[in-house]
Amino acid sequence: MAAPTSAPQTLKFTGSKYLIQRLVLATLTGRAIRVSQIRASSHTSPGLAAHEVSFLRLLESITNGSHIEFSYTGTTLLYKPGLITGAATGHGLTTGGAIRHELPADCTRSASYFLIPLCLLAPFSKAQMNVLLTGPGVITSATETGDVSVDTIRTAILPLFKSFGIERNLELRILRRSNAGRDGKGGGGEVQLVFDHQVRLPKTIHLLDAGRIKRVRGVAYSTGVAGANNARLIEAARGVLNDLVPDTYIFSDISSAPLVAGLEKNNPGAKRKTGLGFGLSLVAESNTNMLYSADIASLPAGGEAPEDLGRKCAYQLLESIEAGGCASGVAATSVLTLMAMGSEDVGRITLSKDVVGSEQVVQLARDLRGFGMSGWGMREDDDGEIVVSIVGKGVGNVGRKIA
Amino acid sequence: MAAPTGKRKRDDSDDGSEDEGAVRARFQRAFEAKFKPLDVRKPSPSPELIVDDIEDDEDEEDLETSDWEGLSDDDGAVEVVELAVFPSHDASAIEREKKAFMSSRPPTLEGSAVRQPATTKEVAADDTEEKANLQHDLALQRLLKESHLLDPNSSTRSNINVEGRGRLKALDLRLKDLGAKAPVSTQEKMPLAHRKGITAKVVGREGKRRQEAAESGIVLEKAKFATKFSKPREKAIAGPMVGKFKGGTLSLGKQDLRTIQGPKQRGRGGRRGGKR
Numbered sequence: 001m002a003a004p005t006s007a008p009q010t011l012k013f014t015g016s017k018y019l020i021q022r023l024v025l026a027t028l029t030g031r032a033i034r035v036s037q038i039r040a041s042s043h044t045s046p047g048l049a050a051h052e053v054s055f056l057r058l059l060e061s062i063t064n065g066s067h068i069e070f071s072y073t074g075t076t077l078l079y080k081p082g083l084i085t086g087a088a089t090g091h092g093l094t095t096g097g098a099i100r101h102e103l104p105a106d107c108t109r110s111a112s113y114f115l116i117p118l119c120l121l122a123p124f125s126k127a128q129m130n131v132l133l134t135g136p137g138v139i140t141s142a143t144e145t146g147d148v149s150v151d152t153i154r155t156a157i158l159p160l161f162k163s164f165g166i167e168r169n170l171e172l173r174i175l176r177r178s179n180a181g182r183d184g185k186g187g188g189g190e191v192q193l194v195f196d197h198q199v200r201l202p203k204t205i206h207l208l209d210a211g212r213i214k215r216v217r218g219v220a221y222s223t224g225v226a227g228a229n230n231a232r233l234i235e236a237a238r239g240v241l242n243d244l245v246p247d248t249y250i251f252s253d254i255s256s257a258p259l260v261a262g263l264e265k266n267n268p269g270a271k272r273k274t275g276l277g278f279g280l281s282l283v284a285e286s287n288t289n290m291l292y293s294a295d296i297a298s299l300p301a302g303g304e305a306p307e308d309l310g311r312k313c314a315y316q317l318l319e320s321i322e323a324g325g326c327a328s329g330v331a332a333t334s335v336l337t338l339m340a341m342g343s344e345d346v347g348r349i350t351l352s353k354d355v356v357g358s359e360q361v362v363q364l365a366r367d368l369r370g371f372g373m374s375g376w377g378m379r380e381d382d383d384g385e386i387v388v389s390i391v392g393k394g395v396g397n398v399g400r401k402i403a
Numbered sequence: 404m405a406a407p408t409g410k411r412k413r414d415d416s417d418d419g420s421e422d423e424g425a426v427r428a429r430f431q432r433a434f435e436a437k438f439k440p441l442d443v444r445k446p447s448p449s450p451e452l453i454v455d456d457i458e459d460d461e462d463e464e465d466l467e468t469s470d471w472e473g474l475s476d477d478d479g480a481v482e483v484v485e486l487a488v489f490p491s492h493d494a495s496a497i498e499r500e501k502k503a504f505m506s507s508r509p510p511t512l513e514g515s516a517v518r519q520p521a522t523t524k525e526v527a528a529d530d531t532e533e534k535a536n537l538q539h540d541l542a543l544q545r546l547l548k549e550s551h552l553l554d555p556n557s558s559t560r561s562n563i564n565v566e567g568r569g570r571l572k573a574l575d576l577r578l579k580d581l582g583a584k585a586p587v588s589t590q591e592k593m594p595l596a597h598r599k600g601i602t603a604k605v606v607g608r609e610g611k612r613r614q615e616a617a618e619s620g621i622v623l624e625k626a627k628f629a630t631k632f633s634k635p636r637e638k639a640i641a642g643p644m645v646g647k648f649k650g651g652t653l654s655l656g657k658q659d660l661r662t663i664q665g666p667k668q669r670g671r672g673g674r675r676g677g678k679r
Contacts, residue, residue, distance in 0.1 A: 158509035173507040217504055251501050 010034050010078070011370055018363050019052055021333065023059060023079060024117045027066075028124060028341060029371045029395055032080040040075045047074025051109045054137070058101050058114060062086055062121065062129065086125035086198075098130045098192060103137030105186040105260070110139045110147035115172070115193055116157065120337055122195035123166050123202060129195040136260040139187035141179040141221065141279045142295035148330055149295050150174055150191055151219040151281040156293035157331050164338050165203035169196035177223045178258045179277030184300045187275035188258025201394060202338050204347040207326035208387065211288030216241055216317070218250035220310075222278035224257025229278040229298075229306045236310030237280060241317070250282070278306065280313045284321055292320040292328045325352035325385055333364050340373045342392030349388050356386045548580075549573045 010032045013022055016039050026033045039046050048056075048070065056068050056079075065082030087099050103114075111133050122129035142149040148156075154172040161167065171194040178189030218237065220230040230252040241248045262270035279297030286292075294317035296309050320328045327335045332355045339347045355361060356378070365376055377389035504510050552569045575586040616623045642648060645663065646655040655663075 154507070154509050155504070159511070170509055171507045172509070217510070219505065249497070249500065249504075251505055253505065 008032075012036070013370075016049070016052070018360075018367065019077075020055060020113070020117050021360075021364060022367055023055070024120050024337070025367055025371045026079055027059065027063065027081040027084060027121060028337075029373075030081055031371055032078070034076070034078045036076045038075045038077060040073075047071075048077065049108075050104045050137075051107045051113060054101075054103050054107060055114060055117070058118070058131070061099050061101060062118070062125070062131065064088075084121050084125040086122065086127040086195075087130035088127035098132040098194075100132045100134060102135030103133060105136035105263075107137030107139070108143070108180075108185050109145055110141065110143040110180075111150050111189065111191045112147045112153050115150065115153050115191070116334060118193055119153070119157065119161070119195065120334055122193075123161070123164075123197065123199050123338075124341070125195075125198055128169075128198070129193065132190070132192045134190045136188060136274075137186045138178060138189040138191060139180045139275065140174055140177045140189040140191055141187075141223075141275075141277065142281070142297040143180050144184055144299065148293065149221075149279060149281045149297065151221070152283070152293045152295050152330065155217065155219070155281070155283045156291045156328075157334060159289075159291060160327070160331055160335055161197075161338075163203070163205045163207065164199075164342070166197045166199055169194065171195075176258050177221055177253070177255045178275030179223055179279060179297055180300045181274040182300060186260070188260040189275065190258075201343045201392070202341060204342050204345040204392065205335075205339065205349065206347065207290070207349045208381075209288050210290050210324050210326050210350060210385075211286035213245055213284050213292075213321055214287045215247040216245045216249075216282060216284045218248075218280060218282040219253055220250055220278070220280045221253045221255070223255050224273060224276040225278055227252065227254040230254060232306035233278065233280045233310040233313075236307040237282065237314040240311055240314035241282075244318075245284070250280070277302075278309075280310055282313055282317045284317055290326050291331070292317060293330055294320055323352040323354045324383070325355055326350045327355065329355050329358055329360075332358075332361055336361065336364060336388070336390065337368075339390040340368050340392060341395050342390075344392055344394045346377075346389050346391050349390075350381060350385050351388055352385055356388065545573070545577075549576055 008031055011026070011034070013033060013035045014037045015035075019035060019038070022033055022035065025031075038048055038052075053074075056077075059079075059081075060066055060068060062084060063082040064085045067078075067080040067082070069078040070076070087097055101114075103111075114133060118129065118131060139147075140150045142152075150172060151174070154174075158170050158172060161170065171192075173192040173194070175190035175192060176188065178187030181187050218234075220233045220237075222229045234250045234252065237250060238248055257273040257276050259271040260274050262268075262272045264270050277298040277300070279295070282294045284292045294313050296313040296316065298304060298306075298309060323329070325332075326349050332351060335349065339349065351361075369375060373393050373395075374391040378386050379389075381387050549572075552572055571588045575583075575588055578587060613623060613626065643653055645659045646653050648654075
């Protein structure tokens with residue numbers, strides 16, 4: 001690995017997978033990275049995809065002094081991170097203190113694709129993080145591409161920051177809901193993330209007891225379709241869950257379809273409806289305040305009954321609970337990254353074997369190693385789960401250190 | 404899950420039913436010696452006693468008709484029934500929880516912090532007295548503040564609650580206390596003749612007061628004359644920044660010159676008339 005000199009070497013990665021994770025780690029640790037062969041073998045769409053480019057733009061707007069270079073085809077990327085400034089006044093495109101970020105219409109990922117990394121960067125930012133995601137590409141629901149809905153971020157991921165001592169003034173405002181548009185591309189939603197608790201270093205955590213489930217909460221949402229879909233989703237999900245957890249409540253949120261610019265040549269002012277559909281986000285909470293979540297949304301093509309989706313979502317939640325551990329697969333990478341950024345102390349967390357063995361967590365461990373973080377210690381506990389011990393590197397908030 | 408909260412049968416083991424009957428008879432005799440004779444119903448041959456888990460407070464006639472016959476034939480074994488109680492979710496609680504859960508903030512890990520309404524039941528007893536005292540206080544304060552409205556020569560009033568015009572005036576005063584700018588009772592729109600009449604009356608009254616004061620040798624405050632233009636006149640949109648443009652010429656007044664040149668600079672001390 002690179003010696004701790006004044007100008008550490010550029011880290012080299014290949015492939016488009018885990019690009020976001022690497023960009024986040026690069027920004028947090030301040031190491032420059034070069035990613036090559038991004039979809040180099042694809043003939044139809046080589047190089048960076050729309051959502052990846054959009055994320056890079058977002059990174060640029062929340063940092064100061066970062067340097068991004070693409071190759072001509074977009075298959076190679078050089079990223080030199082700057083300081084995370086957040087929504088500092090006088091910096092970037094700010095309207096009312098919020099950084100306005102427009103997502104392109106051909107974005108296939110949910111807003112959570114942008115929000116989860118933002119939440120990882122935000123605690124280490126210099127000023128508060130206040131980002132408004134808007135434009136014709138914001139999908140607030142879960143998507144086919146495997147992203148969770150923004151409700152899940154708010155109810156299942158943001159509460160986790162509390163155990164790291166990050167809890168004040170966290171807000172995720174869902175200003176307008178939208179499912180994925182036609183072909184799963186684009187939507188017309190609007191989400192604002194306000195993250196106003198910056199820390200020098202996240203606290204060391206010791207989460208060992210997953211506890212037992214005490215309640216289940218959820219949000220059923222429908223945009224631009226009949227509210228009866230919500231009722232049917234809720235009915236089906238409760239049909240599965242009620243016998244197991246009597247304290248189950250699923251709230252319903254019905255909204256009209258968002259309008260986006262029609263992009264017609266002969267009528268440029270025209271608007272069209274987009275992002276019709278419905279979905280369900282479930283969160284189970286244990287008596288030790290561990291959270292498990294499940295998400296499902298209607299397919300853009302339609303053709304699946306709300307009852308089926310509701311039941312599927314409930315089973316998905318049960319699977320997540322069955323896997324156990326103190327962090328579900330959705331939240332594991334965020335929690336582990338924050339632990340690695342923590343103070344130079346051993347933090348411990350119990351995770352299920354499925355989660356630890358998942359591709360994403362393994363890759364995260366490797367990437368962290370690559371960025372000069374310490375390795376993880378693992379041991380099996382009595383329940384057949386894995387206790388992961390991570391020594392923080394005290395990287396934390398570089399901006400704070402300087403300022 | 405809920406604990407099985409089914410019906411519970413009490414086991415009826417009649418070990419000492421023999422001597423117990425004797426004791427019972429003796430008690431009955433002693434009782435009847437003192438009071439009216441009881442009409443005793445024979446216990447049913449196989450008492451299928453059913454006791455609900457949750458026993459309501461039964462009325463007396465219910466007690467009479469029920470087949471409960473005392474704590475007699477238990478052999479000391481205590482049966483523990485666990486009753487799982489779930490938080491009762493009434494409509495308002497659900498509404499509150501919905502508000503907490505669906506807000507933009509992440510729901511707190513401790514769960515919905517159910518806000519208990521401030522306990523008011525204990526203070527309910529002396530609540531009425533407090534209330535009365537407060538009301539009296541308020542009335543007194545108002546009386547002190549608005550007592551000038553009760554001027555006997557203005558009209559005949561002896562009530563604390565002023566009426567008619569006085570009531571409106573009192574209302575205005577109260578509003579002013581609360582921070583209102585203009586009084587409520589002033590009429591915004593009225594015919595021009597009315598308005599002129601009112602202003603004339605005001606001016607006339609003021610003039611009369613001054614005249615009377617002058618006659619009797621009282622020195623009054625200086626009269627304030629209303630300025631004609633309170634604000635500087637707005638300039639024309641395409642007009643010049645300084646001076647007046649009229650007839651194709653820009654004419655600058657003294658004031659304009661002064662604003663352009665700034666205040667006259669004087670050298671300190673000597674050098675007056677020296678070369679510049």
